[in-house]
Amino acid sequence: MNTPAKGFFVKPLSLAVVAALCAPLSTAFAQSEEEAIEEVVATGTRLKGTATAVMQERKNQAFVADIMGAEQISRTGDSDAASALRRVTGLTLVDGKFIYVRGLGERYSSTQLNGTTVPSPDPTRNVIPLDLFPSGIIESLSVQKSYSPSMPASFGGGNVDVRLRSIPAQSIFNLSAKLGYNTENSGDALAYDGGSNDWYGSDDGTRAVPAAIQERWDSKDFLDNLDPQTAVDLFSQVNRNYGPEYDSVAPDTGFNLTAGNSYDLNDDWRTGYLFTLGYDHQTRVSEQYELQQQDRVGDSITLVRFFDDIQSTETTAKWSTLLTLGLDYKRNHRVDYSLIVLNDTRDEIRLKTGNTENLSVAEGVRIRDIDVEYEERTLYTNQIKGMHTFPEWNFIGFDWKYSLGRSVRYAPGNMEGRFVISDANEDGVFDYDNESRLLDAQTAGRYTFQNLHDRVENYGYNFTFPLTVGRWEMEFKAGADFINKTRQAENRRFDVNTLAFEDRSILVGNNFGDILTDDVLANSSFNSRPLIRDTTIAGDDYVAAQLIDAYYFEADFFFNNKWRFTGGVRWEDFRQVVAPLDPRTNQFDLSDEADRSQLAFEEADFYPAVAVTYFLEEDMQLRASVGLTVVRPDLREVSSSTYIDPLTDFPIAGTPGxxxxSITNYDLRWEWYREAGNNLSIGLFYKDMESPIESVQSPAQDGPPLIRIANAESGEVYGVEVEFLQGLEVFGGGIWDNLFVSGNVTISDSEIVLDRQNIVEQTGVSAAITHTTRRLTGHSKYVVNTQLGYDSDNGEHSASVVYNVFGERILIPGIDGFDDSFEQPFHSFDVVYKYYPDFNTTVTLKVQNIFDQKKELEFEEVLLRSETKGTSLSLTYRYDF
Known part of the structure; x- marks a missing residue:
């Protein structure tokens, strides 16, 4: 694969797809939906500074929303947007990246950055992995849970808006540095030789495909039916130094720099800037277990294929850069420009020992796999927005926005190798060092090279017109939103066939690179079988495009400061096409016109919503809302090509058609905003779904079951949410004046109804579903967040004890009579302490996962997956100049 280019581009085929979809879009601009929260500097207790600003914004929302500010994120010690959002009422975190709102999967929620749509670097999902956004650049996180017409109509659980830091009101300049450690990292850990630039998350070409192979792929001359010598010549240029080896683990490190200021140019004009630069490098060692296949014999379950000893080392390197420039005229006209560049590189090596159907302890052998996964995820976004108020025209407002973003996923070095370990000396011990050999097979090794480009252009505008008539205060809003998205994915792979060697006794050893050395390749004899063979398949490449033209109208009415009526409608014209390609011909991989028509999708409809708020008291209100929305399939979910799900390691195939x-959303919430930031809210929600999109499984003839995406018949989600914050001074003076408790509890349930025959007809494969009525995949019946906080009288100390847990949730639906596989509750217990020795200095100590919880998946009390997480400690020093 070629290293991704630095500029924006769309290949001709992508352009053709876009052209087939749409008529030219009109040029327009749009308002950012939410204004950024001003930075709050707390001079007294930090509790009040933490809660007051975000509570006031939430109180003023017409529709149900939860907001988390930067100071709240700092108190809980979360490092990125994904981990911070799990503290919000009714939200759970899956795989450290994806947020489930009210138990609905990531496909049921939309994500925005500063109110605009941005591209995703995830190859299997259309949504943005929220671990990309470090907490150091976040000003607030807004989760709107009830639909409003100014939001995207693709709205199920809610809309998450990551709002980045804005221009400060005064000069700021600070530096921070971090050191960290995880208890799993003690001793030597699994490793391999990577590239010289790995420390900052960039491959130096070590893992990249050799130029000779890339040239063949570019010319459509794939590695098929190679003569033996050509295969050897090509493979000799491939990196084989993937270990494994063992090395000590360096401590986690990180730093952050922030600088900004505002300047008065004269009495009318003001300008300013903000610049942040952050870096974070960490290593996580873990022990894992993985069951891939089981059989039922009577009432007992037999484990057929599993890895009971997995060693893993994962290293991540993250860079973040944010530059914001602003210009203001008379406080009525403001234009802001932001450049965001984020890079997140993950490098993982796993050594897996276990059994298969044919290679097991009972046969006197075991298998040992090496698995290396390396990926660079990068997001580039340019955003410009304007906010204009015209006092001379009855304070009419005009806001606009424009965003152009590109995300890249570059995975040049994924490699798998399989070894066999036999107890040759029959001492009852499988000696990995002396009794190991590379497998005699057509797939003793596999190399995979992947590249993904996602490009999104989003622009629009928004007019507001305030009007007062008697006891009625009104505001009318009309606007438009346009989204143009293209995606291009390329995947190449080839397998290593050790059956090509005449003398396979040379395959003895436990290190892939030490066995297949240059000398071995140069001096070995080969039979008629080629050493490498291309296993790239049709559908590995695809292009996709998506266009949305939306117009909306909202009206907001206040009557006598007692009632608030808000409502409106959105008209959205949605067009999407996904075209799987045959990499060998660059032609569409579609068998007939019926398939082709299923991959092109278009719909246009109206999506109304209405909300009513009744002000019971000055600090107490009751609000209700109802809205009609949709959730559409992701780009890959309508393509029949198969890909690997990173959550389960199971193959997934989309379903054309x-x-x-369709979702009807109901919300009812009572809110009580009291003195000093104390508050209490109780909410009810219900969602009625028609044809919900769900994961189902089909038995596989060889290997793990195949997951398919299909429509259920119907579904519903309902529950209650409670949120609170209370200072403990109510128990008396003294230490109680310095303590507060906050948190939230969500109790909910869901149900979907599946029809086996309809799923078979839709997917074209067997659907041996165990439960045709079950909960939604990923739904937890309860989520609990609590925090006990302390602020000293002299302002020198603050501390938080933070707890989070979610109820068990289905991750893999059951088939063939086996029950669903549930991810077990994870009790996250963290402590964050901050020391302020002077006005300029902050020292932060974090201890996370104190209970040393494991991640576990089970079905019928049988362990399916497990992974140790360890206890993490970090110390951060920050100085404000």
Missing amino acids: LETT
């Missing part, structure tokens, strides 16, 4: 899910 998937239907849109």
Whole structure:
């Protein structure tokens, strides 16, 4: 694969797809939906500074929303947007990246950055992995849970808006540095030789495909039916130095720099800037377990294929850069420009020992796999927005926005190798060092090279018109939103066939690179079988495009400061096409016109919403809302090509012809905003879904089951949410004046109804579903967040004890009579302490996962997956100049 270019581009085929979809879009601009929260500097207790600003914004929302400010994120010690959002009422975190709102999967929620749509670097999902956004650049996180017409109509659980830091009101300049450690990292850990630039998350070409192979792929001359010598010549240029080896683990490190200021140019004009630069490098060692296949014999379950000893070392390197420039005229006209560059590189090596159907302890052998996964995820976004108020025209407002973003996923070095360990000396011990050999097979090794480009252009505008008539205060809003998205994915792979060696006794050893050395390749004899063979398949490449033209109208009415009526409608014209390609011909991989028509999707409809708020008291209100929305299939979910799900390691195949899910959303919430930031809210929600999109499984003839995406018949989600914050001074003076407790509890349930025959007809494969009525995948019946906080009288100390847990949730639906596989509750217990020795200095100590919890998946009390997480400690020093 070629290293991704630095500029924006769309290949001709992508342009053709876009052209087939749409008529030219009109040029327009749009308002950012939410204004950024001003930075709050707390001079007294930090509790009040933490809660007051975000509570006031939430109180003023017409529709149900939860907001988390930067100071709240700092108190809980979360390092990125994903881990911070799990503290919000009703939200759970899956795989450290994806947020489930009210138990609905990531496909049921939309994500925005500063109110605009941005591209995703995830190859299997259309949503943005929220671990990309470090907490150091976040000003607030807004989660709108009830639909409003100014939001995207693709709205299920809610809309998450990551709002980045804005221009400061005064000069700021600070530096911080971090050191960290995880208890799993003690001793030597699994490793391999990577590239010289790995420390900052960039491959130096070590893992990249050799130029000779890349040239063949570019010319459509794939590695098929190679003569033996050509195969050897090509493979000799491939990196084989993937270990494994063992090395000590360096401590986690990180730093952050922030600088900004505002300047008065004269009485009318003001300008300013903000610049942040952050870096974080950490290593996580873990022990894992993985069951891949089981059989039922009577009432007992037999484990057929599993890895009971997995060693893993994962290293991440993250860079973040944010530059914001602003210009203001008379406080009525403001234009802001932001450049965001984020890079997140993950490098993982796993050594897996276990059994298969044919290679097991009972046969006197075991298998040992080496698995290396390396990926660079990068997001580039340019955003410009304007906010204009015209006092001379009855304070009419005009806001606009424009965003152009590109995300890249570059994975040049994924490699798998399989070894066999035999107890040759029959001492009852499988000696990995002396009794190991590379497998005699057509797939003794596999190399994979992947590249993904996602490009999104989003622009629009928004007019507001305030009007007062008697006891009625009104505001009318009308606007438009346009999204143009293209995606291009390329995947190449080839397998290593050790059956090509005449003398396979040379395959003895436990290190891939030490066995297949240059000398071995140069001096070995080969039979007629080529050493490498291309296993790239049709559908590995695809292009996709998506266009949305939306117009909306909202009206907001206040009557006598007692009632608030808000409502409106959104009209959205949605067009999407996904075209799987045959890499060998660059032609569409579509068998007939019927398939082709299923991959092009278009719908246009109206999506109304209405909300009513009744002000019971000055600090107490009751609000209700109802809205009609949809959830559409992701780009890959309507393509029949197969890919590997990173959550389960199971293959997933999309389904052409998937239907849109229609949702009716109901919300009712009572809110009490009291003195000093104390508050209490109780909410009820219900969602009625038609044709919900869900994961189902089909038995596989060889290997793990195949997951398919299909429509259920119907579904519903309902529950209650409670959120609170209370200072403990109510128990008396003294230490109680310095303590507060906050948190939230969500109790909910869901149900979907599946029809086996309809799923078979839709997917074209067997659907041996165990439960045709079950909970939604990923739904937890309860989520609990609590925090006990302390602020000293002299302002020198603050501390938080933070707890989070979610109820068990289905991750893999059951088939063939086996129950669903549930991810077990994870009790996250963290402590964050901050010391302020002077006005300029902050020292932060974090201890996370104190209980040393494991991640576990189970079905019928049988362990399916497990992974140790360890206890993490970090110390951060920050100085404000």
